[in-house]
Amino acid sequence: MKRKISFTLNGHTVQTEIDTNLTLLALLRDQLGLKGTKEGCGMGDCGACTVLLNGMTVNSCIFPAMEVEGKTVVTIEGVADKEGNLHPLQKAFVEHGAIQCGYCTPGMVLSAKALLDENPHPTEEEIRKGIAGNLCRCTGYVQIVEAIKAAVHD
């Protein structure tokens, strides 16, 4: 069964036809070609597929694409500005070595962004809680927390 949906993706209106059984992750990667969002576990346990839905983080791998109708989605491709300048969080991740294999990075950056958008001066504990839904297999959490702290001070 196909349905037409319309939503805002990284600032642009997208109108497309989808299968009703599609996940948001499959819509983004396979149908719209935005490969920045990663699939890890595919079950909502690792956070690699994190995107922002109306400013809040969701695991796109277990989120029905049908539910984005009329909503606003931001993926990692929509975090830098229009000229391609990196977001302060992205710069901080680069500068603090918060990226090892990079697979968790898009989701990690989006979780950090949602946290700072809501709470611009989080404590370390709040940072750790904010990214608790994002697993880093390289276990580079110390640098990730440092990067987020540095972005807070910028």
Added chain:
Amino acid sequence: MTKMLDYPEPETLAEALTLLAHYGDRAMCIAGGTDVIPRLKKKQISPEALISLNRVAGLGSIDLNGALRIGAGTTHRTIEKSALIRERFSALTDAVDVLGSVQIRNVGTIGGNICTAAPSADTAPPLLVLGAQARAVSLKGERMIPLETFFQGPGKSILTPEEIVTEFIIPTPLPCSASAYWKHQRRLALDLPILGVAVQLTLDKRTCPLPGNLNDEGSWPAIWQALAQERPVCREVKIALGVAAPVPMRARKAEALLQGQVLTPELLEEAARIASEEAQPRDSVRGEAWYRKEMVRVFVKRMVLKCVERIACGETPAVELPGKA
């Protein structure tokens, strides 16, 4: 997700109920999808239709008017941020605070957590001790279901295929009450509980703040000594356990021992031991039965004392809110 599905998105409860009556057990309701979609992906379920409740008006609000009403579509995140629930119904905040991850809490709902009827549902023990009832509605009418009778087995609830839970109704706690929930887990996030313990306690008076930290064994002699001196009376106590039996359960024998009695260290130790005997956990990958029983003993004790501490600290306000039952 695998096979093609109908995905109706009703905008009113009446429409949703009509759709549910039409599909019967060939459909499932979906809200945040954090339980439904993984089960669909693992092919544990294969409904013909997912009826989305996300556009149904009026399912997502929290208000206090005589009793606390929490719409079934309220997300865990909304509950986590509610100051009202944090102050007066703390056990529920304790539960959603450690449920899944931010991503899960942003979309997962209390209605979904309960209706999935998993033995490990974090919101179940708090709702049990808080005395919650679920309002279940179908085209034939509606009924109030005490949470006590809601769960029938792992993944099984008392709901008929035509019913939708619209809200949970929780009586306002008495003065000098507090509640607490402990999720015993290996990690701080993205884990299911090895055991969940919720307690709601009403004392005859506020004690002095307990000295020391409940999680620090070194503090215990001082805590026991303070309790032995204060001698507060347990006016009401409810104890609920998650993952300690096929369904979330009350530890009624332990409650009965404490009811109306002076809360002495000896009595509390005995009540915790009895709760541990009442528990009927199984061995699983997350924990063996003997260990779970032992942890029931440890955490029933700690959660009762957590309530004493919360009552002492006035984390529940002394001021009565309007419309108290």
